[in-house]
Amino acid sequence: MPRRSSPPPSTLAIIAAKRDGKTLSDAWIRWLIAAYVRDEVPDYQMAAFAMAVLLRGMTPRETAALTLAMRDSGQRAHLDAKDPRPKLDKHSTGGVGDKVSLILAPLLAACGARVPMISGRSLGHTGGTLDKLESIPGFSVDLPLHDFERAVDRDGLALIGQTDDLAPADRKLYALRDVTATVESIPLITASILSKKLTEDLDALVMDIKVGRGAFMKTVREARALAHSILRVGELAGLHAHAVLTRMDPPLGRAVGNALEVREAIEVLHGGGASDLVECTLVLGSEALRAGKLATSDAQARAQLTEALRSGRAAERFATVIAAQGGDAKVLREPERLPQAPIRREVCAAEAGYVHSLDALGVGQLALTLGAGRVLAGDAVDPAVGVWLHKKPGERVKKGEPLAELHVRTAGDAERAAPALLACYEIGRDNVRPPELVIQTLRA
Numbered sequence: 001m002p003r004r005s006s007p008p009p010s011t012l013a014i015i016a017a018k019r020d021g022k023t024l025s026d027a028w029i030r031w032l033i034a035a036y037v038r039d040e041v042p043d044y045q046m047a048a049f050a051m052a053v054l055l056r057g058m059t060p061r062e063t064a065a066l067t068l069a070m071r072d073s074g075q076r077a078h079l080d081a082k083d084p085r086p087k088l089d090k091h092s093t094g095g096v097g098d099k100v101s102l103i104l105a106p107l108l109a110a111c112g113a114r115v116p117m118i119s120g121r122s123l124g125h126t127g128g129t130l131d132k133l134e135s136i137p138g139f140s141v142d143l144p145l146h147d148f149e150r151a152v153d154r155d156g157l158a159l160i161g162q163t164d165d166l167a168p169a170d171r172k173l174y175a176l177r178d179v180t181a182t183v184e185s186i187p188l189i190t191a192s193i194l195s196k197k198l199t200e201d202l203d204a205l206v207m208d209i210k211v212g213r214g215a216f217m218k219t220v221r222e223a224r225a226l227a228h229s230i231l232r233v234g235e236l237a238g239l240h241a242h243a244v245l246t247r248m249d250p251p252l253g254r255a256v257g258n259a260l261e262v263r264e265a266i267e268v269l270h271g272g273g274a275s276d277l278v279e280c281t282l283v284l285g286s287e288a289l290r291a292g293k294l295a296t297s298d299a300q301a302r303a304q305l306t307e308a309l310r311s312g313r314a315a316e317r318f319a320t321v322i323a324a325q326g327g328d329a330k331v332l333r334e335p336e337r338l339p340q341a342p343i344r345r346e347v348c349a350a351e352a353g354y355v356h357s358l359d360a361l362g363v364g365q366l367a368l369t370l371g372a373g374r375v376l377a378g379d380a381v382d383p384a385v386g387v388w389l390h391k392k393p394g395e396r397v398k399k400g401e402p403l404a405e406l407h408v409r410t411a412g413d414a415e416r417a418a419p420a421l422l423a424c425y426e427i428g429r430d431n432v433r434p435p436e437l438v439i440q441t442l443r444a
């Protein structure tokens, strides 16, 4: 094993050490990442390193060193250190219909936190917070870092995308992993997520680790391994984290598609919304308030969150941030100002019964083919199209009753999508209870 202070002999030696299952020193990892960002390590060597990590793994300490090296590859936000409000964020590993960030960010700000949220875009069948926000007319997610910091200190909240200057090592390495079959590595995923989150100057993070057909993690075992890694590495890197494993077998809530999801988020901020979406928001909100020491118990946290929703303070906070980022804040009261698809087509049940299952992956892929998502980073998305799910698992349906509504651009899209959407539903005779949303909560 190399001495921790020894200088790196070469990239080749680092790759070979990891290939042979050795533990890398912090200094070697730091050197490798800095050299990679300076283009002094070619992609083919970095791909070999990523594969060695995927096959051999990393210790939590190595993963923490990788995380910090990636965080330090670019700029970091610096929020007002004298402001006593805790700096909190929530991150989801991604799913279908997951619009919780749109609700939770203003909700936490209304409960006394600062939320410096740097989010991602949709890719494949999973949605992205930035695309949803950009469906609000005028909303800009491209604030310069200094404006972002001031907005968070002023309004308790701002929502932007990852810029070229924030964790550039992750941007470069993720693109490489994507084409070298090295995404599915727990240490690399941990470092990728935490390096970005650590640029936000956070006190605490809540991770929503989605599990199931529509999620990145297909099994509880994989999701648990990622949760343990994030909590442990977060601790070593100075970030207090809680993780909640939640089911992503059916989509979350009733809306899938950018503007439709904003509309549903607004419903929740006004005290309505689908029960699974509300519950997911409250569970993650409760963990965030407890992680940030704004509440000492789940009951206390839920009381604060419910009051912020009931009083309209969370909705007001969302209006403030929309206006501050150039958007049309009137959408809070008049959601019909959001983009709307020209054609709506209901998809009806062929038989009476109960919804036994609804395939999130199928619905996500369908929304993608309608134009709501992107196949390649950089593809344009259509803000208006998507699906509204009238029926979810456990709900009763009569023969001929609408199960869902397609929001599409053309009659041809409706024709093609209707049978595909129907195939996502499984209807049975018996009344079944859908499984609990929350699988497990883990705290550092």
Ligand code: URA
Pocket: 174, 183, 188, 189, 190, 192, 193
């Ligand atoms: N999301 C990320 O940000 N990084 C990964 O490596 C995987 C999912």
